[in-house]
Amino acid sequence: MLTIEEKFPLSRERNLVYKNCLTEIGNTPLHEFTEIPIAGNNRIFGKLEYQNPTGSHHIRIYPTLFRILESKKLIYPGITPIVETSIGNAGAAMVYCANRLGFNKPSPKIIVPADASKARIKQIAELGGDLIFSPAGRYSEGYVEVLTRMLDEDKKNKGNFGEDPTRLVAISKVIPEAKMAYEIFVKETVNQLRNIKLNNIDYFFGAVGSGTSLSGIGKYVKQAWPKSKVVAIEPQEAPVARYLRDNGKPLTAKTIPHKVHGVGTYGIPKGKLNIDFNVIDQYETFSNDDWVKTLSIVKEQEGLPIGPSTAAVMSVALKHASKFKDKSILICCYDNDWKAV
Structure with missing residues (x-):
């Protein structure tokens, strides 16, 4: 399979410019949540994407x-x-x-x-x-x-x-090619897990916005660990992706009924989103109380300055952990808390 550089070639000079830019991005830590009680002897790992320049995974x-x-x-x-x-x-x-x-x-x-x-x-x-x-x-x-x-x-x-x-x-x-950028996210995760003698991820829990990160990370998680499951997380008030899958048209609203920026993309048809529904195995939702409480717990017990979207995903992962045993869960810690101010 061709690399991004091979598929989209540039001059030697421009390649160097892109290479220098990329050296500033990625290689974010993988944090295991050990201070928060997790049911079923399960383990939850968060890729600290807020440590990227500009403070989010989007970069x-x-x-x-x-x-x-x-x-x-x-x-x-x-x-x-x-x-x-x-x-x-x-x-x-x-x-x-x-x-x-x-x-x-x-x-x-x-x-x-x-x-x-x-x-x-x-x-x-x-x-x-x-x-x-x-x-x-x-x-x-x-x-x-x-x-x-x-x-x-x-x-x-x-x-x-x-x-x-x-x-x-x-x-x-x-655009579909945007998802290619998350291959390195998963490669980094694979190497970080090997360093702690862990060779498997059973679940990836991800928030649904435009669909790029959920579908991109989900795709490469399944390539790395073929038996893994991808769980799409949405607000209870705005199950946009599930509605779009079931009805073929977007969910609309005059005002946004939730407070988690970056999820629940109202009014956008399939053709203008980047959701690969074939990657998603199941859909789960969170309430406003769920993410608010989890945000506080993660800050107090793990010392991580996560934002609302990460807290929302973590709240669902913690609830879901009561349904199975001895599994490894991956989440993306999307951004910092200060971005919600």
Whole structure:
């Protein structure tokens, strides 16, 4: 199987730029939760992705996305304007990578909901992102509408992608190739588990947002451990992925009924998400009380500054652990607590 570098070749000089960027990303610690009581003699491991630059797992995918588009001659450093939609974490990660890969002039545009976390908005601005606000309360549905309008308007003036190097291009985390970036996440995990004489993961519990991390990590977890199961985690108030699977159309709402940013992507059809339903073995939900209580427990007993989405996944993993014995569970610790401020 071809590597990303082989599949999407660049010049020697540009390869070096990408290599230097990638040296700053990944190799995050694998933490075993040992202070929190876990039923059934089971073990839970969390990959501390919040220790990446910009403080989230999203940064793993953007060097891959930039490489793909540059290799296809759809973007050019210092020439092509770029844009991404985000609740905050992906936007900060995209701007960070754009700065290091030479795509920061003109400034990357990031579309975020007007009611997104102030801490996340501030981080994007400090990195040099050009913020564009979508309507408050509309979440993913709102920022996708803004992006669509921007791209359509630019197309009227500059034609199709590839025809004009100054055409606005979306650096989109929902293209299928984005999932390739999580192969190294799983390879790192395999090596870290071997160092403690453990050779198996039985379950991967992951939150469902755009689907990229859940499907990407899930895919490579199953390649590494073929008998493993992937469990998709969603809010009780917003079982978006399960609804989309069962009904073929997105779940919609006038306002977002939960408080965990990054999950429950309302109003987005299958074609604009990156969920591989074949990777998912089962669906579980969490309540608002679940993640709030678990956030406090993890901080107090494990000393980890996890954010709400990680607490939500951990709450489900802890409950699920009562259903079996002697299993190993993997979760992704997506971001820091300060990002929810």
